[in-house]
Amino acid sequence: DAKTTQPTSMDCAEGRAANLPCNHSTISGNEYVYWYRQIHSQGPQYIIHGLKNNETNEMASLIITEDRKSSTLILPHATLRDTAVYYCIVSYGDKIIFGKGTRLHILP
Amino acid sequence: DTAVSQTPKYLVTQMGNDKSIKCEQNLGHDTMYWYKQDSKKFLKIMFSYNNKELIINETVPNRFSPKSPDKAHLNLHINSLELGDSAVYFCASSTTRGELFFGEGSRLTVL
Numbered sequence: 001d002a003k004t005t006q007p008t009s010m011d012c013a014e015g016r017a018a019n020l021p022c023n024h025s026t027i028s029g030n031e032y033v034y035w036y037r038q039i040h041s042q043g044p045q046y047i048i049h050g051l052k053n054n055e056t057n058e059m060a061s062l063i064i065t066e067d068r069k070s071s072t073l074i075l076p077h078a079t080l081r082d083t084a085v086y087y088c089i090v091s092y093g094d095k096i097i098f099g100k101g102t103r104l105h106i107l108p
Numbered sequence: 109d110t111a112v113s114q115t116p117k118y119l120v121t122q123m124g125n126d127k128s129i130k131c132e133q134n135l136g137h138d139t140m141y142w143y144k145q146d147s148k149k150f151l152k153i154m155f156s157y158n159n160k161e162l163i164i165n166e167t168v169p170n171r172f173s174p175k176s177p178d179k180a181h182l183n184l185h186i187n188s189l190e191l192g193d194s195a196v197y198f199c200a201s202s203t204t205r206g207e208l209f210f211g212e213g214s215r216l217t218v219l
Contacts (some may be wrong), residue, residue: 008189025151031204034206034207036208038151041213042212042213043112043195043198043200043210043211043212043213044198044208044210045210046207046208046209049205049206049207064158084156085149087151091206094139094156094158094163094164094202094206095153095156095164095207096141096153096208097153098143098150098151098152098153100150
């Protein structure tokens with residue numbers, strides 16, 4: 001069972017930063033926060049993950065609150081190609097369980 | 109070069125038939141998975157293998173039998189196909205840090 005809560009859908013204007021929230025209030029001390037996205041019917045794509053520090057890579061930034069009960073994925077300059085379902089997952093080890101995710105619409 | 113490749117991409121078959129989906133990864137990962145995504149778009153983990161050994165089996169019917177001949181391959185065989193087996197099946201492999209790399213999916217339609 002997914003241990004995260006995400007909004008069902010969000011809109012963001014093209015060129016603006018997209019901020020996707022995720023609540024994971026029951027996260028354990030050794031569990032990581034992972035973000036994936038699925039564009040249309042393609043296979044899910046790994047975006048970023050973190051334990052407690054904020055992380056940044058070429059795709060996105062991950063901000064994790066100090067109590068680790070929530071996090072935000074930031075796409076700094078959203079484009080139309082970022083329209084997808086974004087999944088926030090907490091996991092330790094090999095069992096990556098996907099929830100319903102947030103459907104992000106990037107508006108032209 | 110495709111990192112995780114699945115064949116076939118599309119499969120249409122009759123109820124009661126037996127079919128297989130093959131998966132290969134050239135990333136050198138030790139762990140591979142099968143996920144099922146049904147019409148409601150829910151992605152469910154089915155199986156996971158680590159270095160040819162089964163480590164996750166998520167209450168999948170016995171009609172589904174994964175086979176891992178080596179750590180680069182994880183095939184899925186399905187016996188006595190049912191209408192409810194219609195879905196997109198995704199294969200994936202993962203790094204030691206838990207980053208999953210997915211294939212493009214195999215869309216199975218059971219008539």
